[in-house]
Amino acid sequence: MKAHGGRLRSALLLLTAVIGIAMLCAAVLTDARAAPAGLGLQSAIDANGQLVDPDLQARFEHIAGQLRCLVCQNESIADSNVELASDLRRQVREMLVAGKSDDAILDYMTDRYGEFVRFSPPLEAKTLLIWGAPFIVLLVGVGIIVGIVRRRSRMPIDDEPTPDHQ
């Protein structure tokens, strides 16, 4: 019993670690969805290009950070200095001032430039694999760990006798 207890403890430790990693993955994912290009957002927006309404400006920065600059594909239109990015920033500002919703602006861009213009693909049927892949990999990992732990401990199925048997 004592020896088995030790193995169980190590198995529990492993499981705790796995759950910890899973939670970390989830946290990183949700964070990525909220603000994929949070760093240096202000740097590419010139001082006089700010929207007067601070709420609109905040929404502008959020949207511009989510849109990919297609000329320099790893930069957002908020971070990029190329002319296309500034044209698209103007478009986003204008649509915000015109009272368009965030979704309407993102749809406007997606209709013209395709899903690729968005850094985080929307969660829908065809993107399920992208969003689900980390969890699938996690499940496979858990499966492998559980398999290894089981084999190493070589516990018989009825290891802990139930009161019936005694």
Next chain:
Amino acid sequence: MWKFLIPMAAFVGLVVLFALGLNPNRDIRALPSPLIGKPAPAIALTDVMDPSRPVTNAAFQGQVYIVNVWGTWCEMCREEHDELLTIAQQKVVPIIGLVYMDKRDNAKQWLEQLGNPYAAVAFDNDGRTAIDWGVYGAPETFLVDGHGRIIYKFVSPITPEVWAHEFLPRIEAARRAGA
């Protein structure tokens, strides 16, 4: 058995993934346009040579036409220009030019010096028309069918091969389809 099969399957999977992802012939900058099959956005601008003259793609409605996005700043457009002149001589389809991110005078000078393959050249001063067409660089070329739908987009300079293998068959097909 599994000890051998699982790593083998993983290896083969990776090889396929890399073969697709690292294919040197694949242009990573060429993106599929979501506008394929959709109605061509309106072009309602002015002529690059004469600001008082309007240029619209509505004037070409009902026929197969090409929209070619270019700018004098774009080196590859210079490369493409000779091919466009050759294509224009064949008189297969009218080509509408869309001058993108450029100055009117520069574009004017370019056409005067190198020749003008375009049926009409629209001057997109503020890039709004380009946004509507999902343009992200130059040269970009769109093929519009007789129903006013974009049926093909080509990113990069048109070469004789591209014209013969990508454009001509599609133009033929669009015409056969009744427009």
